[in-house]
Amino acid sequence: MAATLTANAPARPRKLLASRRTRVGIVYALPVVVYLLVLFVYPIFSTLLLSLKDADGSFTLHWYADALTGVNLSVLITTLRISAETAVLSLVFGFVLAQAITRLRPVWAGLAMLVVVVPHFVSALVRTYGWIIMLGDKGLVNETLTAMSVPGAPFQLLYNELGVVIGTTSMMLPYTVLLLYGVMRGVDRRLLAAAASMGAGRVTIFCRIYLPLVGPGLASAGLLSFILSLGYYITPALMGGPKQTMIATLINQQVTKENQWNGAAAQGVILLLLTLAGLLLVKLVSSLGASRKKRSAS
Amino acid sequence: MADFGIAAPSVKVADGKSATATGKSLSVVALRKTYGGVVAVDEASMEIEAGEFVTFLGSSGSGKTTTLMMIAGFCEPDSGTITVGDRDVTRLAPQKRGLGFVFQQYLLFPHMTVSENVAFPLILRGVAKNEIRRRVGETLEIAGLSGFGGRKPRELSGGQQQRVALCRALVYRPPVILMDEPLGALDKKLRDQLQVEIKTIQQELGLTVIYVTHDQEEALVMSDRIAVMRNGLIEQFDSPRELFERPRTPFVADFLGAANFLPGRIEQHDGEHTLVRLDNSGGLITARRHQLAANTPVKVAVQPGRLRACAADDGFCTGTVETATYVGTLVRAGVRIDGGDGPLVRLEVPAGRGPVAGERVGITADPEDVNLFADEQAG
Structure with missing residues (x-):
């Protein structure tokens, strides 16, 4: 039966909907398509339209102008800065951690990865409150430091940029560790032995052989945690002070407190564009790395 | 296959002065290595002269690679000593021994060009830039790889990659070059060709080479002397002719002469x-x-x-x-x-x-x- 069907198909061009398979396929796809159209495509376009519409309904760009000036601009810059700090820190810690895990025996490595990943199953809200309890004036960290009579303790570890970056970095760490672990496992350790046989010391091997080989992975891990941090809401909102307002918090304030939908829409679009630009970069970097790997493997 | 045309079988030694022997002697005394109670190498001793091509021949598990790895420093012996020239290197890290190593899997650095790969050991030694360029060019020419310097290793065939690996090991004139089944991944025809090339280069430059293989023919073609190894023991260490015609044990008679x-x-x-x-x-x-x-x-x-x-x-x-x-x-x-x-x-x-x-x-x-x-x- 199938043979006759496929044999006939190219010979007699039919109308698109005439094929039974096509009709069945549409029936299956319809719910998801409708769902996405209503709840994803429509909101994005209406947000875009909203951001371009003046109070009287005419076309305007002044919401964007607003979003890119004054306090809003400084919020945007704060967002970029905190995201960059988070990216760098999670990259550094992720690198050290992934490096340590690749040196473990497989059983311990699996266990270590579990420890890194499992906290991620817990709600971000819960983890953030966990940090708040840990880092507060009477929290575990400061109590310990005070008990050890470290000069200057207790430190202000919450409601400032330090607090936000501690929080976001811990949220991003599993991503960077997972990514870097994969890349590091892919590096042929014998290349390092080869370099050693030629007389290269540990530092030289690391800088000249190891880093260039894991470089593309580092770049994509860093960019990933950067763009994930851009839109982060809970942790910065709970662990930061007024100076650490990030763009997601600002959008929330505009909508829930000021009922200012157009401005919020413009900021949302800016955030979306920044994220897309970041994703594009990640894709470029990783495809560069992949093609390099593919060619070196052949 | 056309791209192997560039590999001139005759070896030109630039400016003639490299023809003096650069290799050093190597001696191994009572070298022993066990892995969890299993003896991998049992009291191996041998004297290898400067400029000699010596092959460790044996099947897998004979201890030939373990012995090589101990000489290279990638694996620490339980007891015994290794001397290069008059320098005891037994407890030195691989990078402190200054030996050359050619691996079966080439192990070229994928992010570097052919020239950069060959230049790498020279850069480590702080050789001046002009000198590096001259010596890299000279070495690539010896291996018939002139004009390939700008390519990445992945753009080369297996035979060419192994030639680059060879260049990288001999460019800094190490006292001893160790080769671990370097031709094992290549097809028969290419292997025959490279055997002759490696042998010619070794003779022209007076290199001391220790070569590991399980291929009797390869060992006979290339070696001045062959150490036939079995179960961690050196059965016989002699010239190919001696091994072939005057085998000292039934194993050697069987293994080499069938x-x-x-x-x-x-x-x-x-x-x-x-x-x-x-x-x-x-x-x-x-x-x-x-x-x-x-x-x-x-x-x-x-x-x-x-x-x-x-x-x-x-x-x-x-x-x-x-x-x-x-x-x-x-x-x-x-x-x-x-x-x-x-x-x-x-x-x-x-x-x-x-x-x-x-x-x-x-x-x-x-x-x-x-x-x-x-x-x-x-x-």
């Missing part, structure tokens, strides 16, 4: 020769003079190529040809000895006068080619 083994007992000594009565046919075979006492059970070992077919009843034994396989220049024959139930005696004779299946032939051998080993298993 010898026929015939059980027998020493009948008598007769001047230069020893006569052996063969168990299965009752025939008498004449061998080189041997020290064993009369009536000692022995194994007579003769390589298939050193046996000759003659008229029936003229040789030390007579039998019927059961198989005769034409393999180009040779005919490989299997002969069933009269009154013998052992394995067929294998002969290799020139194709023109080869015996045919079913024919009755005598078998004879030059006493010089007959090796005797005391037979420990027999009574």
Whole structure:
């Protein structure tokens, strides 16, 4: 039966909907398509339209102008800065951690990865409150430091940029560790032995052989945690002070407190564009790395 | 295949001054390594002269690679010493030994070009830029790789990659170059070609090379001396000719010469020769003079190529040809000895006068080619 069907198909061009398979396929796809159209495509376009519409309904760009000036601009810059700090820190810690895990025996490595990943199953809200309890004036960290009579303790570890970056970095760490672990496992350790046989010391091997080989992975891990941090809401909102307002918090304030939908829409679009630009970069970097790997493997 | 045209078989040595020996001697004394109670290398000792090409030959698990890794420093010996020139390197890290190493898997740095790969050991040694450029160019030319300097390793074939790896190991003129089955991943034709190239370069530059392989032919073609290894022991360390013609153990006779083994007992000594009565046919075979006492059970070992077919009843034994396989220049024959139930005696004779299946032939051998080993298993 199938043979006759496929044999006939190219010979007699039919109308698109005439094929039974096509009709069945549409029936299956319809719910998801409708769902996405209503709840994803429509909101994005209406947000875009909203951001371009003046109070009287005419076309305007002044919401964007607003979003890119004054306090809003400084919020945007704060967002970029905190995201960059988070990216760098999670990259550094992720690198050290992934490096340590690749040196473990497989059983311990699996266990270590579990420890890194499992906290991620817990709600971000819960983890953030966990940090708040840990880092507060009477929290575990400061109590310990005070008990050890470290000069200057207790430190202000919450409601400032330090607090936000501690929080976001811990949220991003599993991503960077997972990514870097994969890349590091892919590096042929014998290349390092080869370099050693030629007389290269540990530092030289690391800088000249190891880093260039894991470089593309580092770049994509860093960019990933950067763009994930851009839109982060809970942790910065709970662990930061007024100076650490990030763009997601600002959008929330505009909508829930000021009922200012157009401005919020413009900021949302800016955030979306920044994220897309970041994703594009990640894709470029990783495809560069992949093609390099593919060619070196052949 | 066209891209191998660039590999000139003749080796040009730039400005002639490199032709002086650059290799150093190496000595290994009572080197021992165990892995969890299993002895990988057992008290290996050898003296390798400067400019010598030495091969460790053995099947996998013989300890040849472990010995090489201990010399390279990738693996620490339990006991024993390794001396390069007059410098004890036994406990030094690999990078402090200054030896060259060529790996089976090439292990070129994928993010560097061919030139950068070859320049890498020179950069580590702080050689001046001009000098680096000159020596990299010179070395690539020796390996027939001029014009490939700007390419990435992945753009080269396996044979070319291994040539680059070779350049990278010899560009800094290490006192000893270690090679771990460097041609193992290449096809037969390319392997034959590179064997000659490596050998030529080694001779022109006077390099000391220690080479590991499981391929007897490769070992015979390239080596000045071969250490035949088995179960962590060096069975025999000699020139290819000695190993082939004067094997000291049945293993060596079998491994290198694929010898026929015939059980027998020493009948008598007769001047230069020893006569052996063969168990299965009752025939008498004449061998080189041997020290064993009369009536000692022995194994007579003769390589298939050193046996000759003659008229029936003229040789030390007579039998019927059961198989005769034409393999180009040779005919490989299997002969069933009269009154013998052992394995067929294998002969290799020139194709023109080869015996045919079913024919009755005598078998004879030059006493010089007959090796005797005391037979420990027999009574």
